[in-house]
């Protein structure tokens with residue numbers, strides 16, 4: 035489903051050269067979930083961006099659904115992201131000028147999926163979005179925007195879900211409910227999940243836990 039082979043990535047700031055990823059190998063099968071742990075600044079977000087084809091690695095190969103991203107043009111990549119991938123960004127990246135419901139349904143509509151079904155209803159209910167569906171996303175609090183970002187990433191039932199600290203600012207009960215929603219997609223639809231978290235309780239939901247440290251990935255337990 036997702037395969038990373040020998041991924042290297044550096045950032046160059048003036049004279050300093052920061053080697054963030056130093057040979058990352060990772061395979062996530064269909065229906066498998068992986069939590070990515072590691073201190074702030076260790077490159078977790080960079081790894082997710084590369085795995086989702088949103089950033090280029092310096093070297094190495096990324097395969098999504100069996101296809102190397104490097105062989106795909108912009109249009110094919112956009113289509114892959116729209117249909118198959120879901121991404122909860124650390125900065126949420128909601129679409130301005132659209133209300134909560136339109137943000138949530140954005141990818142579903144592009145994919146010509148119905149605007150309402152049991153899954154959409156469940157997301158609205160668990161994420162407590164009902165009272166704010168018509169509100170512009172610009173007026174939301176941080177926690178509200180985060181819940182909308184999660185709904186948007188899950189609504190079209192992606193086959194590969196990337197979530198970057200998705201429950202970072204939310205209280206424990208809601209965080210566990212959100213983990214349960216994501217795991218429902220994993221076990222029910224065979225979605226693969228790559229989750230960045232620093233919270234061990236959230237990482238306990240996934241099948242595997244990996245630590246990103248000094249540019250290398252290490253399986254925990």
Ligand SMILES: Nc1ncnc2c1ncn2[C@@H]1O[C@H](COP(=O)(O)OP(=O)(O)O)[C@@H](O)[C@H]1O
Nearest residue numbers: 045046052054073074075076077078079080081
């Ligand atoms: N576009 C960029 N330009 C320069 N440095 C970057 C860039 N993106 C990330 N970095 C640096 O790479 C390191 C890893 O960042 P990041 O992937 O965001 O870590 P994490 O998500 O684990 O906190 C940090 O030191 C960060 O400052």
Ligand SMILES: [Mg+2]
Nearest residue numbers: 078079124198
């Ligand atoms: Mg990060």
